Amino acid sequence: MNNPELKLQIKRLLVENLMLQTAANEIADDLPLFGPGGLGLDSVDALQLVVALDKNYGLKISDAEAAKQILRNVNSIAAAVQQHGSPAR
């Protein structure tokens, strides 16, 4: 599933909502968002991300297991948005 435009939107959403000190285009599609060696997000970032994805794409992430799967990296978020979300609002 390749959609560079959507992935860039998601990276911008990450940077803006989580106030990251990284440029959107410097985030690799497969960079882990959590854990060592990744973007270094934590559970509070995840909370904000879940709200932002719902607000921007109507993507509902209703439980922790789904969040774990969807929020792995930009690729997995983009896939979930394409599968379950709606166009950017």
Add this chain to the structure above:
Amino acid sequence: MNPRVILITGANGGLGQAIARSFLRESLDNRIWLGVHENVEKAGMLVTENPERCRTVDLDVRKPEAWGAAVAEIVTRHQRLDVLVNNAGHHQDSLLATMALKSWQNILALNLEGVFHGCQAVLPTMISQRNGRIINIASLSALSAPAGQANYAAAKAGVVALTQSLAKEVARIGITVNAVCPGYLDTESPAMDETQRQRAMERIPMRRFGQPSEVAAAVCFLACAEASYITGSTLKIDGGIF
């Protein structure tokens, strides 16, 4: 001061009314939503007095779906929700040895679970705004745990703990969460006989009951921009008991 959208639960009661009036006085731009359920008369009067600035919304705080509908109505109208005051509460006193399970469950559902549902309902909006104020009305009973109030004291102590825990979770998103613990207020007087009132009075160093407006002023302060560094606090307002 920027206009703010404020939701107050239990807005038909004496303290809820005082809090609403305090926010009305604070700024002409404040928009106050009065969460009410079953008893609506006093809240309705407040709306009649301030039709442009006050509205009632049906809100049984024990029901998450009621919260969802109320918050959706507010956010649809204003596109924001700045302040939640979880004020709805009730006590049903008896000794624990003879306390009906139903009484325990009812009091926890109203006083503690209602706060849980309320916080969950408003957080997505406040997180999106990266700003919000949640003020939970607990009670001196949370700290003093009087005999005959095991259900109420446990529920209100739970509110204090919930407040502290949630405050840590959302602090860096610009949302503050604080608890207020009122002591004896004049709103309770009708429920007390003269002997009970005298006994209570003897416990209060100021030798008087508090006015609802004195608690409301603190709630307003915790909701204001200048209180932005106060979070996870429990403010007791009790005339010096302890």
